[in-house]
Amino acid sequence: MQNGCPGNDQNDQLVFDSKQTAWIVSALLLLLFFVFMAGYFLGKHQAVEQFSHALDQDSISDKIYSSLYASYEGKTGIELDSDKADTDKLNPAEPSAQPLEPTVPAPTKQDEPVVAPEAEKVEAQEAATSTALYYAPLIGFGSYKSAQAYFNRLTKRGFPVELKQRTSKTAKGRIIHWYQISTIPYTSRPELEKLIATLEKQEHLINSKIVTL
Structure with missing residues (x-):
């Protein structure tokens, strides 16, 4: 009996150690699994x-790039608008309707001097025949629109005038077209002189020969 007890204790200890292990x-x-x-x-x-x-970094970079690009585009658009406005001031779309020399057209956009045609030069002497006709060039325009507006103004006020297209050659040999307002042909020189005096007084024209x- 005594020999059996120690054996049971050892078995229990081994079982306990196995469970504990x-x-x-x-x-x-x-x-380890949780770790x-x-x-x-x-x-x-x-x-x-x-x-x-x-x-986030890419998004921030894109926003910065977009802002800089938009700022650059806006600045460029403003500069282009400013340049366009300056150009419009320097180069108006239509020549001014200021009175000009009767035989010289209004300045063109190229600002090139215009050579008066030979047909518009005042003759040194009048024809001595009774069938002679007389007229007086009044003003020239480089723009048909301006010439037509001034022509309508004169006709509404009762002045007998006519509008004709003229062709001239510049000093560089370039052919240009311009528009001249002149009186209708008169057979009586005194009547024409009276008309010219009235036009110069009311319309402030000068050198109407x-x-x-």
């Missing part, structure tokens, strides 16, 4: 944060 191993495995999972999710979280940070046809 199993629990310890299970606890270690569980701990692994924690490391895995921590790594995923850091990767997501890095990716989000990169996206009589030409014999």
Whole structure:
């Protein structure tokens, strides 16, 4: 009987040690599993944060680039509008309807001097025949629209005038077209002189010389 008791104690101790070892191993495995999972999710979280940070940086860079581009475009548009306005001031669309020399057209956009045609030069002497006709060039325009407006003004006021297109050659040999307003042909020089005096007084025209046809 005495020999059997020590054997049972040893068996119980071995069983206890086996259970304890199993629990310890299970606890270690569980701990390792949790450590692994924690490391895995921590790594995923850091990767997501890095990716989000990169996206934020790209978004900020895009916004800065877009702002700079919009600012540059706006500045360029303002400069272009300013240049266009300055150009419009320097180069008006239509010549001014200021009175000009009767045989010289209004300045063209190229500002090139215009050579008066030979047909418009005042003759040195009048024809001595009774069938002679007389007229007086009044004003020239480089724009048909301006010439037509001034022609309508004179006709509405009862002045007998006519509008004709003229062709001239510049000093560089370029052919240009302009528009001249002149009186209708008169057979009586005194009547024409009276008309010219009235026009010069009311329309402030100057140097309206009589030409014999």
